Amino acid sequence: MIEMYQLRQLVAIADCGNLSKAAEQLHLSQPALSRTMKNLEDLLGVPLFERGKNKIEMNENGRLAVEYARKVLEDADLLVERVRAFDESQRTISVCSCAPSPLWMLIPALSELYPNMKISSEMKYHDNFLNELTKKKCHLLVMPEAVDNPEIKCIKLFEEQLYLSVPPAHPLSGYFEISLQDLEGETMLLFHDLGYWSHIHNEMKNTRFIFQQELDSLTELIKVSALPAFTSSLIIPHDTTPNRIYIPITDESAKVTFYCCYRKDDAKRFKELKIYLQNRNQELPPKK
Amino acid sequence: MIEMYQLRQLVAIADCGNLSKAAEQLHLSQPALSRTMKNLEDLLGVPLFERGKNKIEMNENGRLAVEYARKVLEDADLLVERVRAFDESQRTISVCSCAPSPLWMLIPALSELYPNMKISSEMKYHDNFLNELTKKKCHLLVMPEAVDNPEIKCIKLFEEQLYLSVPPAHPLSGYFEISLQDLEGETMLLFHDLGYWSHIHNEMKNTRFIFQQELDSLTELIKVSALPAFTSSLIIPHDTTPNRIYIPITDESAKVTFYCCYRKDDAKRFKELKIYLQNRNQELPPKK
């Protein structure tokens, strides 16, 4: 039976051109290589080299064998790589969310429900966002709308409502509600990476935004400046910034319902999550 | 480094369902198998089985690994098979001829020119006969016409002219020449497998043919019967049948020039053959 070490040694010779260099590369003695090749030729019943008294050159058979051997070795390496990657993916739950806030609730919940699993998360949003799920780039996908797809299970998470945060001295602070149009011309503080919410400031062409990469820097800036900022129903209950007035934004686009989705072939795996989220939905509405 | 024996043992377990049966199939002890699998799992850093106290079951990792392992083993077998086949094809010259007579001359010539080569020959003819050569089904192809193709070298072999062979008592025996049309209504003896020449009797709808599979039987029949038969310029010089008159057939289709063709990438290999055939062509015409 043909063995890996024979193939490895064969391709090393092809790569190095002669036995000595190949032996060196393989951390092997020349005689060992010489014998392995002789054995391989015996096994195949076919010469692989033209042999001179003190030189050896690969023939056509040899070159063909090398071609196949490379493929076999490559596929064997691929086996190792793919099996490891598969096992890894079996041990991790990867979440992809269209906005930051769902992750604040989902990641702790997943950590508790699946204590043996690694949780990896990512926040992004783009056209055909659902592909992230269907192309198996992630296990859980948080969408800004319900998904109607027979392959996909979709569970409501919560609503998020955008608010304007202004200091009491700000001209807008007297409003009970406000529209995005009212903010035209303002200069506003904003977190850099908002995923789905980015469409809001992308549409406000006459408003200046000061983006902050770091969330801590942002909250600090909000505290010390008099600039208006966006905040949301998810942030306000935990917001410790003093002297801020929160004004709900009335536009339809300032309100979104997030849904947590997974492929139905993962249904078994996410049974606990499903129950957890459904219970949560039954408990929460009364509190509203 | 992953080894073949590990893969072979892994797929055997997948095929047999448990270690004992797999061990039996592999002519191996169960402990050996058990250890190999443990080593394989260590190598991959990934479990391949769900282990009970006295049962072992393949998990998802295992099934994936088996899938890849089968491919690797299959490709390794393919390597052996293909390299052997390639070597074999390098050691044989396979000739395909559109008619029998060119082989009578070519095969002895090839045997002499290439004493270390196996000569394999085949007689057949069909539409797109040239494909036999271009698709590398053979090394040498004898065509009934010159080939104009930049990939193919084409050397004239000889002409063959069909004759009618009749006993002196036959009504046609007085003719100096004859056309195929004159043979309508006759009953004729014919060799079964004539390749290119088959188009002749296929076009003679009103003539009965008595086909013979065996060449010896045919010559015997010709000797003892008074029936007319086809013969050719290539056969007559060696024909020992007594009391036969040979009448040339005047039709254009009763005359053909054979050409020996090979792919130009085989030019080096057939250098000797080319010289041999070209010398032969220069010597023969004067004898005509």
Place this chain on the structure above:
DNA sequence: ATGCCTTACGTTATACGTAATTATT
């Protein structure tokens, strides 16, 4: 003289077998 391959022989790694152990049906 140096580089490159081969032959011969001794060594060692490791894949394998046997026997014993544990657990399940």
Place this chain on the structure above:
DNA sequence: AATAATTACGTATAACGTAAGGCAT
């Protein structure tokens, strides 16, 4: 009891290294 897997330990195959030899450049 019978079946199945694992553990422990000894064995043997064969891959490898060292030493030596031949033949080129």
